[in-house]
Amino acid sequence: MSAGAASSPRARSLARRALDWIANPWGKPRFLLLVTWAYVGVSILPVLVAIQFSFNAGRSMTAWQGFSLTRWYFGDPVYSVWHDPSLRHALIQSLKLAGFDMVIATPLGVMLAIGLSRWRSVAASMSNFLMLLPMVTPEIVMGVAFYLVILHLYTFIHPGTFAQALGHVTFSLSYVVVIVRGRLVSIGRQYEEAAADLGATPWESMRYVLLPLLLPAILSSLMIVFAISIDDFVISQWLSCGAGCDTIPIRIYGSARAGPLPAVNALAALMVYFTVIALGIAYLLFRFLTRGERADRSTRLLVGDMAALEM
Amino acid sequence: MYPKWLWPALAAAGILWLVLLFLVPFYAIIGVAFGGVDPIFQNPVPAWSPWHWDFASAIDTLKGFLPQHEYWRVFLRTAEYVAAALTASLLIGYPVAYYVSRHARRTKALLVALLVLPFWVSYLMRMLAWVNLFAPSGLVNEVLAVTRLTTQPPDWLNGNPVSVILALVYGYVPYLIVPLLAALDRIDQSLLEAARDLGASPWQAFVHVTLPLSKTGILGASVIIALPMFGDYYTPNVVSGSPLTSMLGNQIDIFFHGGPQPSVGASLTLILTLFLAGLTAYYMVAVARAHREGER
């Protein structure tokens, strides 16, 4: 059936054998496998290369000039992230905004999630729709809306850190709600009903049963809100007060075309490290705190959660 | 067991926040778009009550979208880039999602994690990485020089539409793959096995069973990336600083950051929002129709 089988193995050229291997009708689809791993490589490789150049010993962003662990992070006394005031300020501003976002959006979102998932009425469905809107709104529209509203209506709010923080919380709320709601659905009402049977008041039931059960989701959303806030660009830029309110993505945007030094790579790499660490913590906390519940559902749960984030 | 008022009470704070800081800002766009202009500073003076709305400037801006008028070409160019980027993303993303959902068994969890990873790397960081690769002395030109595919290294980052489209694909394809993956996961394996039992070849099974069943997934994933792409302005700015590749989002950006004509910018934003809302409505109608057909 396979065309090349007729000739002897030695006569078959390398290309022929490669084609056979790819088009093997009995094996796994090798072509798709190649495509998939090629895609994964191409999508992650540029980021890895950019991170690699943050360790470049020289000033170039494209020519590797040797390895230097700390030059662009805190070694170089003028241009490194720690010493260059504008870069350091961007780093601190990003962390500030992310911290504010975590502290405000998480409690607000948890309460909203609990309320929305158990409230049944027309107003509840409308509120649900409202809660989902920020996820489907293009960021430039949100940026413009915010900018105009603080310019013309909420004139006591000036573009700056406070306005940026308000914007971050607004778009983070939806993510928190989706994560916490997913968790609420998976634990169901059984535990609280059991607590009620055992004589707990509503307050005790919520405090000692529901919230501890929600803890994995709450901690995960803390970390995810951190990651989202650090990565945000559009809202931060529109509500910025100038150089003093620049976050890391804004600095990258400003420098990407201006012949920058690898210090920008270092700054961007720091952003990646923070995000990966935050996600790693979220994932590990989630798995650790739900270890008792895991039969064989955990992978699907996590993938489901991840997919839920995008729906 | 819980009092009925507890749930609305819990949700109240969040809803109030969203109303004050999400709905009201939208209304501010409308107020500015339909408002007046301060004669001295040319700053917009928003009109808050519908009685004072003045549609003249907004209608003027809308007229600019008619063929041969000032916004038509930008709109057309944006639509072209989005269509090209969407097609390329589907061509790349669908096989990947298909493989991961249907065939990867031992490596599935790892692959899913690797596919989700670019989500969490900031878009700007990925664009920076892209710019570095395509810089005149970057990796891509080096590879091209070594393999002698071109005599003169092409200038990727200066008004090159191909770069912009490729950058859009690179930036948005992760957002396409994950929903597509979720949709393909939901297709029941037994349907495919039934088709094979009935004598279909793998290719025929794909075309006649998998593809139609994944239509809503494809549509949903396409909408998820097409919507933000229409409002994208930072990708052309980073990858190509030239007006030749300017998109609709750039126009809005110019009117707000480049000069005191925010009312035009507000009208443009309003038009963009309505256009995208129209697309979303079309998507929701299509999904609802597909569900109804599925039920029959």
Place this chain on the structure above:
Amino acid sequence: MQSLDDARFRGANIERLSWGARVARLSARGLGAPRSGSIGLSRRQALASLGSAGITAALPRILTSARSEALGPGNIPLARPERPVALPLNAAPIRSGLAPETGGTFRLYNYADYIDKKVVEEFGERYGVVTELSTFENMDEAITRMASSMILPDVTNISHERLVQAVVGKLLQPINLDYVPNLGTCVWPSLQSPFYDVGSRYTVPYVVYATGIGWRSDRISENIAAMDNPWSIFWRSGKYKGYVGILDDDRQALSLAMLYRGFYDINTEDPVVIERALADLRDLLLICNPKINESQAHTLPTGESWLHEADSGDLLGAYLSDRPEGYDGSTLRFWSAPKGRGPVNNDCWAILSAAKKPVLAHLWLNYLLDPSVAFNNFLYTGYQPPQVSLSAESLIERRIIPRNLQTTIFTSDAFGPGSQHYATLTAKGNAMWQKAYARFLAGT
């Protein structure tokens, strides 16, 4: 300065002619037959595209106002070097002889990287205040933010074409010149009572400059200064594709194209002229794909840019304070047009009406006009202050300016009647320029 044959540039003062004669003269000069072979725009085509841009309906109104009324914001006549204007007092200036405020923060508002920070800090130390310097990217942003009270400085840098808006909108307060004696003793006589602010009621001048062409002589083989029409180098720069730049400003970008065509009225509100400039700029995109930015002071020395529309101070500032290691700056060149054929300009400083430290604000103006302070600031920014003590000859003699950049220094008679400034436009005219520039940036 340059001694180009003025006979080559006959036909100035087009604004004095009627509209019909103006168009006829432009047609004779070659409205349909441009010099450098790029796509010409016939008058019919221009009117057709204008119709589609919706301007034709407003045409009669714009033209009549341009001819007879020429009124800017607040119905104040548009100031031009030949038609000086005294701005009305919108409030009473502060009394003389008050003591300066101490303690607290003194707020300044300026372009980014446009003043030596040491100069600002020394002022703060001298008067015992903390100084805070906020920056803006362009005048539009500055005026918008100040007008909406988003930022409340004590003093601000302002360009004089926005002065009328700011005065009528009560953004600025009048100056009491008793606090600013340096204005009368140290500043060029021609700028002590400038055409845009007769009597210096609201402003003092900051720096003077011309907008021209900056280039690297080791990369550009043409001798731009010796060309018939130096502005045409941009439209012939195909071989320098990727290394050409123009300024990111609606007035400066569009007027580049107007000057290229030999049309010297850069304050025109004639839609035909603006439309043609837009068409020329669009051609430029295809010819040399220029970068549109304000970073020439940085990119010319590093060699990332070889040919850039630039202000004179950018080149000198690049030489004085932004040279990369190992580059001596000897290949930097600058050219600007002779008087009346190209834009010159000066920035100003003004005091806000809501200033919390008005006396200190007056003293700041006086401080800036002090010769040694102005000189130190000059060494950082490269922009020339209009100081009597800083003549071009003395600066060249003291070897502060290299020979290749002597064209970046001006004398007092380059300003005043007969010069071309970017001056105030009517609101409609302003909107026309901005709309045209937005269309250029959209590539449409």
